[in-house]
Amino acid sequence: MERIPILRMGHFLLVTIQVDLYDQLAENLESDLVHMVKKTQAKGVLIDVSAVSIIDSFMGRILGNIATMSKIMDAETVVVGMQPAVAITLVELGLPLKGVHSALNVERGMQLLHSKILLDQGDVEEGDDDDHSTE
C-alpha cells in the first residue's frame, strides 16, 4: 500500500504531495499525520502542494480535515506553494478551506508557523517563567 512520506523538521511535520490523491491514499495520509503529530508533539504541519495541479472538492476536504484534526492535537496547518491556476480555480469553485493557512513556500510557511506558535504560547503562558511573553 502506497503511503505518502511525512518528514519531521524540528517541531513541524512536512508532507509533500506529488501524486494524485485517491481515496485510500488520502485516508491513509490523514491517519498517518494524526498519529505522527501525536507521536512527535508537533506544533505545525506543512503541506507542500507545489506539485499539485488539480485540487478539487475531495482534495479540499482532505486538507480541511487535516487542519481540523491537527488543531485538535494543538498543531497549526499551513498549505504552501499553491499554483496560481489552482488558487484561481479553488476560489471559483467556492471551497472554504477552513482553518488552513497559506504561504508561498516552505520557508515562509515555517515563519508563519513560528509566529502563530509564539502568539499562542504568549497567550497561554502568561504567568510562566518562560521567555515567551507577549510583546
Add this chain to the structure above:
Amino acid sequence: MEQWSSNQLSNDGLRDDLISNEDQLAQSDELLTVFLNTLTEDNLDDTTSSDFEKVIDILSGISISRAKQGFSSQETGVYIFSLKDALLTVLQQEIKDPTLLYAQTLKVNKLLDSLSVITFETFIKGREEVILRQTDEISEISTPVIRVWDGVLALPIIGTLDSSRTQVVMENLLQEIVETGSSIAILDISGVPAVDSLVAQHLIKTVSATRLMGAECIISGIRPEIAQTVVHLGIDLSQIITKSTLASALKTAFQMLQLEVVKKNREKVSGSRI
C-alpha cells in the same frame, strides 16, 4: 474589365488613400478573371454552387483586408456593385434580344447580389476581429502590476471590473506574487467607476485567491460614493483591509512588513517617523 475599372475610378467612393490604384486594379483583375473562368451556363443559375468557392475565397479575402484597412462597409459594397453595373452594361451592349437580355440580367443580378451579401458578411467578420484584438490589448494595458517596494505590489485598476477583467487581474497578480515573492498586494480601485455587488464579488474573489498564495490584499482608492453603495447594498467587506488612498495603503503595508520610513538628519527633528 475596362468597364469595371472606369466605373470604380469614377466612383466617389474610391479611397485612393487607403489602397493605391494599382493594387486595386490588380485585386479586381484577379477577382474578375477567376469569376469569369468559373462562370458557365449552368452555375449562372445556382448561386450556391461549389464552383464559386474560389471566387468567394478571393472576395472574402478582399473584404476582410479592406475591413482591416479601414474601408467603410459602404465602400466595400460599392466595389461589388460597380462590378455588377459593369457586367450589366456589357450585357446590354452584347445582347440585343430583349427577352434574353432580361433573363440574363436577372441571373447576373441575383448572382452578384449573393456575392455582395458574402462581401458584407466577411467585412463584418473582419471588423469583429479587429475589435477582439483591441479588446485583448486593452485588457493587457489596463491591468499593470507594479512592484512598489520589496514584497509589495500595487495594481491600479482602471475601468469597469467585469468577470473577464477579473480573470486577467487575478492571473497577472498571482503570477507576479510567485515571481517576486511579494506578500502584500494593494488593489487601487479609484479608477473603477462603480462598485456594485458583482464588482464587490470579483474583488472578494481576488482577495481570496491572493490569500491562498500566502499574500495579503489591501484595497485602496475607496471613494465616499463607493463606501455608501457598499453599505447600502449590504456588501460585507469586513474581512478585507480597506484604505481610502494608495498612500495610506502603502503605510499599512510597511507596518505589516515591520518597516519604518525614517527621515535623515535626525538631530533636529526627532519625532519624524512615518
Add this chain to the structure above:
Amino acid sequence: MIIVLNKDSMAIVREQDVVPFRNRVKEYAVKMGMSLVNQTKLITAASELVRNLLKYGKGGQVKIEVVNKGRDNGIRLVFIDQGPGIENIELAMKDGYSTGKSMGLGLPGTKRLVSEFNIESTVGKGTTVTIIKWKNG
C-alpha cells in the same frame, strides 16, 4: 451550430479510472492550446463530475468531444450514468457552501468553472451532465 471535431469516450467504473480520465482530458485541452487556468478549471470540473458519477451514479461513461462553434474551439464532456438519479435538481444547484456544510454534489461550484452546463436526471433511470469549456471561455 456546434460541430464535433473529435469523439472519444471512457468508461468510469472504479476509482482507478479517475486519474487516466483526467489525464486524457488534459491531453485534449493542451493540444487545443487552452490556457493553463482554463485547463485547470476544466479538469477540476471534470474531476468533480466524475467523482459524482462513481459515488452516486454507480459508475458510467464519459464522452470526451472536441467541438467547434463559429470561431471558438472547445471541449465537451458528457457524463452518463444509470444510477438512482437526482430528485430535486434545483436544490442540488443551489449554493450551499456558505453554510459551511459539505459540498454535496458540488454542482453550483462546478458550473462556475465551465462555459456551458446542462444537467438532466430521471429518478430511477439515471443522470446525464453535459459541460463545455471553450478555449477562451
